[in-house]
Amino acid sequence: MRPIPEDFGQILLCNCVSFGKYKKSKPLITFVLPTLLPPQLERRKFLSAAALLAISPSLGAEIFPKTTMPSLPSMPNEEDWNTIRNLFPLKSDKIFLNNGTMGITPLPVLHYMQHAFLETAENGSYPSHNDDLQKLLGGLIGAELDELTITKNVSEGTNHVCWGIPLKKKDEVILTTHEHVGGALPWINRARLEGIVIKTINPGKTAAETLKNIEAAITKKTRVIAVPHIPCTIGQIFPVKEICALARSKNIISAIDGAHPLGMLSFNVKEIGCDYYYGCLHKWALGPLGVGFLYINKTILDQTRCTHIAAYSNTDFNMNATPPTMGGLVNTAHRFTYGTYCGPLWSGAVKALEFYKHIGPERIEKRSRGLTTTLQNKLLEFGNKIEMLTPTEEISRGCQIGFRIKNNNPKANQEFISECNKKRIILRYVGESGIDCVRVSTHYYNNETEVERLIEELKTFLG
Numbered sequence: 360m361r362p363i364p365e366d367f368g369q370i371l372l373c374n375c376v377s378f379g380k381y382k383k384s385k386p387l388i389t390f391v392l393p394t395l396l397p398p399q400l401e402r403r404k405f406l407s408a409a410a411l412l413a414i415s416p417s418l419g420a421e422i423f424p425k426t427t428m429p430s431l432p433s434m435p436n437e438e439d440w441n442t443i444r445n446l447f448p449l450k451s452d453k454i455f456l457n458n459g460t461m462g463i464t465p466l467p468v469l470h471y472m473q474h475a476f477l478e479t480a481e482n483g484s485y486p487s488h489n490d491d492l493q494k495l496l497g498g499l500i501g502a503e504l505d506e507l508t509i510t511k512n513v514s515e516g517t518n519h520v521c522w523g524i525p526l527k528k529k530d531e532v533i534l535t536t537h538e539h540v541g542g543a544l545p546w547i548n549r550a551r552l553e554g555i556v557i558k559t560i561n562p563g564k565t566a567a568e569t570l571k572n573i574e575a576a577i578t579k580k581t582r583v584i585a586v587p588h589i590p591c592t593i594g595q596i597f598p599v600k601e602i603c604a605l606a607r608s609k610n611i612i613s614a615i616d617g618a619h620p621l622g623m624l625s626f627n628v629k630e631i632g633c634d635y636y637y638g639c640l641h642k643w644a645l646g647p648l649g650v651g652f653l654y655i656n657k658t659i660l661d662q663t664r665c666t667h668i669a670a671y672s673n674t675d676f677n678m679n680a681t682p683p684t685m686g687g688l689v690n691t692a693h694r695f696t697y698g699t700y701c702g703p704l705w706s707g708a709v710k711a712l713e714f715y716k717h718i719g720p721e722r723i724e725k726r727s728r729g730l731t732t733t734l735q736n737k738l739l740e741f742g743n744k745i746e747m748l749t750p751t752e753e754i755s756r757g758c759q760i761g762f763r764i765k766n767n768n769p770k771a772n773q774e775f776i777s778e779c780n781k782k783r784i785i786l787r788y789v790g791e792s793g794i795d796c797v798r799v800s801t802h803y804y805n806n807e808t809e810v811e812r813l814i815e816e817l818k819t820f821l822g
């Protein structure tokens with residue numbers, strides 16, 4: 360791939376892209392170019408992205424000041440989606456079908472963050488807490504401002520919840536056999552240290568069956584049901600609304616691992632009716648790595664122990680008193696976010712959510728779920744050469760498919776994934792709890808041609 364000539368980039372960027380609020384464009388651009396436009400950013404992709412950013416003012420103008428975004432028709436065609444795809448730095452010879460691990464952050468968001476880091480350093484401006492991210496996020500998922508706190512990832516939210524719920528020895532917690540390590544270890548650790556008891560259920564082939572399996576696991580000692588909204592393994596959507604209603608009816612706390620839904624599906628935590636919901640922005644919301652969130656229903660905030668606190672968690676403290684004292688915790692879920700935080704990263708997260716809103720949650724969901732449906736149908740045509748693990752019922756199918764290759768080779772799934780890797784098709788192997796399957800994630804920047812390429816690879820592999 361030919362590197363972009365620096366002078367060309369400078370001219371184009373000076374003309375097309377002003378980095379948000381940043382006023383002194385010249386020194387910024389001189390600084391930005393070697394880092395922001397590395398040789399690996401393909402010339403063709405850069406040109407089309409820059410051209411897009413330069414087109415006439417549209418909806419995006421106020422989101423990324425002076426960086427215009429393409430406006431999309433309500434039913435975008437393939438050309439429109441290609442236009443969007445060119446806003447992503449992902450190399451065009453790479454077929455990235457592993458969004459479930461990490462989403463690709465679009466160029467305007469990366470540009471904005473670069474600007475924010477630079478501005479922080481130039482002005483020596485220590486980031487002071489503001490509510491921009493919580494407000495935007497709360498609007499998207501139906502949480503009130505006081506019920507949301509920002510974390511660094513899903514696992515941090517899981518730990519706050521796991522250790523925050525007062526539990527005694529022998530109290531039971533229901534989890535699934537399809538947990539991610541981040542969803543499993545905090546609870547296993549608490550079981551190890553404090554003697555709580557973990558019961559696991561298998562996800563069913565349908566939403567109704569999953570609910571039934573959970574119901575069957577409930578005993579008089581069950582205190583918490585902590586399950587994923589969408590497990591990382593085979594990506595089925597759990598009937599979380601029904602699960603939380605069941606929990607509530609039995610006075611059981613519900614804690615939902617929402618690593619995947621944000622940016623994939625529209626959902627509302629109040630409609631789900633959960634006590635806790637924790638997720639991240641670096642997967643389907645395509646935000647920067649290192650930003651997550653935790654929702655705590657306000658009715659349960661004061662019953663939730665705050666085991667880790669520091670600056671911003673409480674009102675004051677006095678080291679001259681004997682013994683030293685502290686004031687009360689702040690009256691909101693923000694008490695769980697403590698100490699110095701990465702302001703530019705949070706600004707990037709805000710921009711990622713604005714980008715998401717600009718492309719349009721409905722359009723995104725339709726596109727990504729449509730691609731997954733196509734993929735699942737094509738995989739089902741392989742008949743008994745594969746085992747389809749993701750449910751085929753529509754309410755349970757999101758944007759990820761898990762399947763197993765059925766032949767005599769015990770390493771077939773791993774070998775297929777590494778063959779695909781060699782062809783620059785990126786998939787995820789699911790080894791958790793011996794599930795042993797291939798996971799394919801499709802987001803809106805993927806397309807049918809890429810799905811077809813994967814199918815062709817599978818045909819070749821199966822011989």
Ligand SMILES: Cc1ncc(COP(=O)(O)O)c(C=O)c1O
Binds near residue numbers: 459618619
């Ligand atoms: C369902 C689920 N829960 C938890 C996690 C852990 O997320 P994080 O690495 O952001 O802590 C993941 C990560 O892939 C996940 O898929």
